[in-house]
Amino acid sequence: MADTGVAETLLRWVEKADVCLLPAVQVISAELRSSKHWELTGEGTEIAEQGSHEARVFSSIPLEGLAQSELMKLSFGKIGFSKAMSNKWIRVDKAHEGGPRIFRTVENIEDQVREKLLLVQRGNSCELEEKEKNELKKRRLLSEVTVKSYWITKGSSFSTTVTKQETELTPEMIATGSWKEKTFKPYNFEAMGVALDCGHLHPLMKVRTQFRQIFLEMGFTEMPTNNFIESSFWNFDSLFQPQQHPARDQHDTFFLSDPALAHEFPQDYLQRVKRVHSEGGFGSQGYKYDWKTEEAQKNILRTHTTAVSARMLYKVAQQEKFTPVKYFSIDRVFRNETLDATHLAEFHQIEGVVADYGLTLGDLMGVLHQFFTKLGITKLRFKPAYNPYTEPSMEVFSYHEGLKKWVEVGNSGVFRPEMLLPMGLPEDVSVIAWGLSLERPTMIKYGINNIRELVGHKVNLQMVYDSPICRLDS
């Protein structure tokens, strides 16, 4: 490599390509060898030539002494003075007439600093101890220099012509066909790609879409649940939930002050509901209490979407001839509850309803099995439970492999005859139904611990951006 131009180019090339290019190309292979040595700094060189500042101070002081002010005028005066003082080479007579005056205190001095620097200059730095070198480095008289050198040999695809690697394929290359001769810079697969500028759907809504899909796949028709305000009549009374039931308490339910009361009910149906609550009938003993229309009129924010199911079933009952129906809904419900990390005053309820002749409890279990299988949950068992408007009522449990125990995943039941018969449904029609919340499965699916990060304005938008697609069964 006699030609320095080539050497320089090669060096530049090697250094730039150092990270990833060279090993792949293998035109040449370069081995990095670095060495270190000590050099004098500018100040160090000056000292090596003229002596240390303190030595120069010493030698500039005549026997009769020198005024301090005079000494300070010299370039080396200030630094040299303090060093010479600490070496006890000189003394100051502050009381001298005409201002402080400096005198020599010793006859001769030995300028060790200069001696050491001269050693280094002559390339004998190894004779100095590390401690001494560091001391001089501290005084900025010495510096340590690293020399990087490359040991270059021919690579496996050595060539005497240097071709530049392309980073991008351009239309010109394709047009001219030059891409065939080009080499391309490989991609760096360790780095992330560019974050795209895109919109995102909310995770809870993604899960809702999947639940909708499951119901639709199972042939369930969506109920119109776009009525958050409901009368107590449809929310409770029509479901045979007595008027003193704790759920109807101010502590549990949001009541409205405006509009406070609902004003329109199917009157004959209302009378039948009143009768079944207060006196019984339809094979029931009833609750035997004084049922009040005023209580039923009270408007509330619906506490469950089952209120809509009741409206829909009433509608079905008004048809001339009963036809079987399968209904579902996923929408907001409201509870006047104490809030915490898993409870909000509003949440989404998922509900499924099947009405047909002769449905059995076994049918309900079968439908639930199919529904939960679509969610990827196959191990189910059922626990007897109590619910004012279903009998039998069953809590649905699934086996949690992680917790090694059965956990509750939903609630279900067969609607009571006291609810269905006053509506006018045929006696041999059974209605099976189940419900669960949308928030909980979403929190589990997306690993969210605090519901406020998911729902409401305190949502973590980064979480929304980062959330994957929703496949419930895998």
Added chain:
Amino acid sequence: MVAAPFCAFKCTVSGSYNRLVGSFFIVCWRGLAANMPTVGVRRELLFKALGRAYTDEEFDELCFEYGLELDEITSEKEIISREQGDSKAAGASDVILYKIDVPANRYDLLCLEGLARGLQVFKNKLEAPRYRRVRPVSGESQKLIITKETEAVRRHAVAAVLRNITFTQERYDSFIELQEKLHQNVCRKRSLVAIGTHDLDTISGPFTYTAKPPGDISFKPLNQSQEFTATQLMSLYKTDSHLRHYLHIIEDKPVYPVIYDSNGIVLSMPPIINGDHSKITLKTRNVFIECTATDLNKAKIVLDMMVTMFSEYCLQPFTVEEAEVVYPDGKACIYPELAYRKEKLSSEFINRKVGINESTEKIAQLLTRMCLRSRATGVGDEIEVEIPPTRSDVIHACDIMEDAAIAYGFNNIIRTTPHTYTVANQFPLNKLTELLRQDLAAAGFTEALNFALCSQEDIADKLGKKISETRAVHISNPKTAEFQVARTTLLPGLLKTIAANRKMPLPLKLFEISDVVLKDETKDVGARNSRRFCAIYYNKSPGFEVIHGLLDRTMQLLEVKSARGDGYHIQAADVATLLKPPLHMKSLCRKSSSTSTPCKTNPGRLRPPALLIQKLCLVT
């Protein structure tokens, strides 16, 4: 070697998608978890009553089968240490307690006695006892005379006597605890029914149930050393952590209910407190039980529960001495009712409803195990079922059917698929919403999800409007200002979302399609939902054209042309929330025939006040 010119790398997805989803769904059907009473029993006493020991797992399994839930295994010590700290728990008992959740309608399972009895019968180890009402040996039954003054406050009362009962500390504790459980549940925190129990040997009948002005009632209440008037008591109990919850029941009434014995001794001032004079002790042998009520049916149930549960400890187990209640009109009733009701149903009915195929005899056996003594009558597949006074929850044949299913074992029922054939339909409004959401996200906007409830300020003051101008529905009992009204616009929610996410890189582009609620006289409830679409662009530089572009894109998606007359166009308008004209505009569009799109939109720049309140500085 030529590197591939195109981005041909292999995508390897690491991590498993097989996470178990769906565990821990929270139940949202009303009336269950929230209202399920929990009964605490000592494990050793329970096992003694059950005649055998169980492992915790075995007992948990038994509970599951029967419809109970072993909620917690704990001890008094653990409870105190958890609630009040370790130091307080030092001396407490570490006897193991089972906390068992009981269905809200099974009042007969609210104490150790009832639980053990129910489970023993279920396990075929015990025949359900027959509860009998008996005449007193003396021939003279205790009398409770109701005066007409009670009509103004609490008109009903029932009574009974437990004769020759033997209390132990455990039985006594359970007796007190059952009253408390009944008070909290069926009695609706004493508002429907209040129970008073008295040492009959300290008082003498006939008793008078009357109502008097509070100043005229004076007695020494339970666990106090001096007499108080009712007025004084009401202020004394204002600060009582337990009793203060019941004061409101009678506080505003002109007269308070009170029960006297023939010597003028106060038995109780229901529903607040009993007199100290007649209080029950471990030495009490004869107990007078009175229940005063606003709901007679519930009072009868509660009295039946008290006597059926604890007559077990009488000299003649399961017998209850009757008492006579005389109404103001002279009508006399004998209590407790302890009514056994007989129902007839067919085994075919049960088989058909449950989806099983069992013989009539087998089904009668199943029901008998649920404390519903049953027999095949021999007439076809007819079964005669006797509903005991403890099972007030059985009010319809479907309740009997459920008990048969429980005894059969829910998990032994074969799961079947109904043959119901139906064609699914989407709700058109939701279908449109689903489709539109997808394309709005594709347009680069991110979906927000905000609460339907908010404060008045959110929808009025902060937007520069008056609350009276909105058609908002108002909530009468919000616990905090966050739940004063239902939103009438989606904008406040989106602004708050931005305020809470100001640390995110700009621009923020958000949208929401959801329901707002508006008053509407034409609806049966006087209000209706309205589906809205709202979008917001938040950046340092103005971006009206972005929102304008989104509006155009939305109209394009909805097949509404940009044209005056038959399409949509934008015109200037003055909206309080937005900056003054001509910086904001109103767009109008005719309802297109095929879709029910909102016909008015308000794109524009928000006025500074709306922004300042939200602590934002940049919004277009």
